[in-house]
Amino acid sequence: MAGVRLDRVRKVYGAVVALEELNLEIEEGEFLTLLGPSGCGKTTTLRLIAGFVEPTSGTILLGEEDVTGLPPQHREIGMVFQDYALFPHLTIRDNIGFGLKERGAGKAEIEARVQQLLELVQLPGVEERYPSELSGGQAQRIAVARAVAFPPRVLLMDEPLGALDLKLRESMQIELRRIQKELKITTVFVTHDQTEAMNMSDRIVVMNGGLIEQVGSAEEIYNSPKSKFVADFVGQINLIEGDVVLTRDGFATLKVAQDAAIRAPVANGDARGTLAVAVRPEHLRIVDSAETADSDNRLDGRVVGTIFSGNLRKVFIDIGMEKPLVLEDRPQNVALQDGAAVRVAWSPSDGILLDN
Amino acid sequence: MDRASRYKIRRTLGRVAFRAYCALSYIFLLSPMVVVIGTSLNGPKASTDASFQFPPENISLHWYARIPEAQIEALALSFALAGIVAVLACILGVPAALGLVRSNLPGKALISTVFRAPLQIPSIVTGIAFLQLFYLIGDLTGVYWQGTLFGLVLGHVFVATPYVVGTVTAVLQRFDMRLEEAALIHGASRWRAFRRVTLPVIMPGVYAGGLYAFMVSFGDVPIAIFLTAPGFVTYPVELFTALENDFDPSIMASASMVIFLCLILLLAVQKLVGLDTLLRTGGGGGR
Numbered sequence: 001m002a003g004v005r006l007d008r009v010r011k012v013y014g015a016v017v018a019l020e021e022l023n024l025e026i027e028e029g030e031f032l033t034l035l036g037p038s039g040c041g042k043t044t045t046l047r048l049i050a051g052f053v054e055p056t057s058g059t060i061l062l063g064e065e066d067v068t069g070l071p072p073q074h075r076e077i078g079m080v081f082q083d084y085a086l087f088p089h090l091t092i093r094d095n096i097g098f099g100l101k102e103r104g105a106g107k108a109e110i111e112a113r114v115q116q117l118l119e120l121v122q123l124p125g126v127e128e129r130y131p132s133e134l135s136g137g138q139a140q141r142i143a144v145a146r147a148v149a150f151p152p153r154v155l156l157m158d159e160p161l162g163a164l165d166l167k168l169r170e171s172m173q174i175e176l177r178r179i180q181k182e183l184k185i186t187t188v189f190v191t192h193d194q195t196e197a198m199n200m201s202d203r204i205v206v207m208n209g210g211l212i213e214q215v216g217s218a219e220e221i222y223n224s225p226k227s228k229f230v231a232d233f234v235g236q237i238n239l240i241e242g243d244v245v246l247t248r249d250g251f252a253t254l255k256v257a258q259d260a261a262i263r264a265p266v267a268n269g270d271a272r273g274t275l276a277v278a279v280r281p282e283h284l285r286i287v288d289s290a291e292t293a294d295s296d297n298r299l300d301g302r303v304v305g306t307i308f309s310g311n312l313r314k315v316f317i318d319i320g321m322e323k324p325l326v327l328e329d330r331p332q333n334v335a336l337q338d339g340a341a342v343r344v345a346w347s348p349s350d351g352i353l354l355d356n
Numbered sequence: 357m358d359r360a361s362r363y364k365i366r367r368t369l370g371r372v373a374f375r376a377y378c379a380l381s382y383i384f385l386l387s388p389m390v391v392v393i394g395t396s397l398n399g400p401k402a403s404t405d406a407s408f409q410f411p412p413e414n415i416s417l418h419w420y421a422r423i424p425e426a427q428i429e430a431l432a433l434s435f436a437l438a439g440i441v442a443v444l445a446c447i448l449g450v451p452a453a454l455g456l457v458r459s460n461l462p463g464k465a466l467i468s469t470v471f472r473a474p475l476q477i478p479s480i481v482t483g484i485a486f487l488q489l490f491y492l493i494g495d496l497t498g499v500y501w502q503g504t505l506f507g508l509v510l511g512h513v514f515v516a517t518p519y520v521v522g523t524v525t526a527v528l529q530r531f532d533m534r535l536e537e538a539a540l541i542h543g544a545s546r547w548r549a550f551r552r553v554t555l556p557v558i559m560p561g562v563y564a565g566g567l568y569a570f571m572v573s574f575g576d577v578p579i580a581i582f583l584t585a586p587g588f589v590t591y592p593v594e595l596f597t598a599l600e601n602d603f604d605p606s607i608m609a610s611a612s613m614v615i616f617l618c619l620i621l622l623l624a625v626q627k628l629v630g631l632d633t634l635l636r637t638g639g640g641g642g643r
Contacts, residue, residue, distance in 0.1 A: 050537075050541055051541075052537055052540075052541075071540070072537070072540040072541045073540050073541070073542075073543050073544055073545055075541075076543075077541055078541070078542070079537075079538065079541045079542075081534045081537070081538060082534075083532075083534070085532060085534035085535050085537070085538040086538075087535060087538070087539075087552075087553055087557075088535075088557060089553075089556040089557055098539070098542050098543075098544075098552075099542035099543045102539075102542065102543035102544045102545075102548060103543050146538075146542065147542070149542075150542070150543060156541075
């Protein structure tokens with residue numbers, strides 16, 4: 001087991017830059033997720049660690065060892081592929097035992113390890129079957145067992161849950177995390193699903209266009225996004241643009257649509273020009289028009305739609321911006337009619353000031 | 357009549373028509389074989405001409421006992437030749453297909469056209485070309501390859517290899533590269549990954565190509581006719597000569613015998629590798 005370090009790693013395909021200079025350190029035993037839209041460089045990063053592609057420049061370290069240029073079979077890495085890539089012509093036993101056999105393990109040793117791993121992934125008794133005889137969830141577990149059979153220094157997972165339906169995906173998230181914790185194995189997980197990333201990871205790396213946008217825990221990424229991209233990609237968020245007119249006591253006042261003034265905390269001292277205030281839907285409230293809480297930000301608008309989803313209600317409110325505001329609260333007894341005039345309020349400290 | 361029953365009648369008519377069509381296809385495909393086997397079962401007759409009757413009279417295995425020795429020997433040679441050709445075509449064809457599918461050589465299209473060329477040249481031209489080549493080599497070195505097993509193998513491998521390249525290319529294009537990556541990352545060297553994963557997965561294509569190669573060699577007359585020598589003749593060439601010279605129903609018996617042998621061979625191949633491998637590789641990666 002070891003950590004991973006990518007030091008000024010750059011990857012160029014012809015004229016296309018897949019990865020700008022990337023610096024990333026993954027700690028021993030950590031579950032780190034690379035999150036981003038397709039083409040953001042997350043899969044390239046994973047394939048660089050695996051050794052399927054070599055960086056154009058920069059170095060890759062596993063623990064203390066520089067593995068740049070070392071072919072994949074000598075890196076002692078385990079990998080779970082999208083759609084699993086189980087060997088269709090081998091039994092589950094031979095699939096799991098593949099790496100052990102390649103590294104010269106004896107028959108008895110392999111058999112013992114296979115049994116132990118089937119126990120770990122909670123699928124005892126399937127060793128005689130072929131991959132085509134397994135369900136998606138089962139194949140997924142076998143793919144994990146194969147990847148960790150010869151204890152790898154690092155476990156890589158490339159969108160491993162993409163092919164599963166929602167219910168199964170959620171239980172597999174818990175299952176994968178359990179296995180990862182049990183083995184205390186350094187794991188790099190690639191996904192474009194932000195919920196999945198937040199459910200599973202110690203830390204999340206949000207990537208975009210071959211660059212790292214932000215690195216942090218799920219809470220950090222969600223509560224304090226550093227850019228509009230991160231704010232928008234992770235969870236739902238309202239972005240309200242405006243010009244800074246005043247900065248005082250750690251809060252900036254912006255002039256936004258409707259000539260309203262809204263306030264948001266300034267992270268580092270000063271703010272000027274056109275910025276965006278980001279507010280999560282759950283921080284918005286619908287307030288009585290007569291109600292006056294001076295410190296709150298307030299905007300008036302009209303309801304253009306509501307979605308009821310059991311424990312939550314989403315309300316879309318047009319305030320004269322390009323996109324309506326999204327508000328999330330508990331369903332009320334009195335239904336909101338489309339077209340109803342409402343006043344939306346939120347506490348200034350819930351806003352996040354972002355560069356436009 | 358209501359719409360439902362009209363539909364029912366139409367469906368029944370459609371089914372009958374479809375079955376009749378299938379039956380006609382089978383009759384068309386199988387009738388030559390039935391005639392050959394049927395004629396071979398004629399009993400002894402006064403004249404040779406009378407022995408070519410269909411349907412046969414006085415059914416007996418009379419002519420089976422009179423298959424000339426030379427034909428049996430030729431048959432043995434043909435089987436051996438076709439076997440060697442099939443194996444060599446695979447040994448040459450699989451790497452060729454790998455190169456064509458995997459590499460990004462400039463001029464890949466040209467190379468793949470060259471590999472298909474033997475299929476486009478009329479076999480009789482190929483035969484003459486090889487004969488001339490062997491004369492040339494013989495005149496230079498004193499070793500003449502026409503009329504040797506080596507010469508025949510060379511000529512047949514030339515026309516049979518493109519079939520292997522074709523079938524293996526087809527399976528390789530569908531091959532999921534991640535299987536090979538999975539083998540590599542879990543500790544296999546490039547060669548081991550090929551041996552343990554790629555090759556078994558593409559094996560149905562190799563078997564199919566090998567079988568084509570076998571049949572191409574086994575059925576060939578135009579090339580072999582130039583490269584055989586008296587006393588060293590493949591089965592189809594021997595039959596060809598027999599038909600020209602002494603025509604009698606033993607040829608029918610001999611041909612029927614070969615039909616049965618090939619049938620047994622095909623069933624054996626099917627049993628050994630065909631269905632089983634195809635089903636498993638068709639199963640995909642656990643979906």
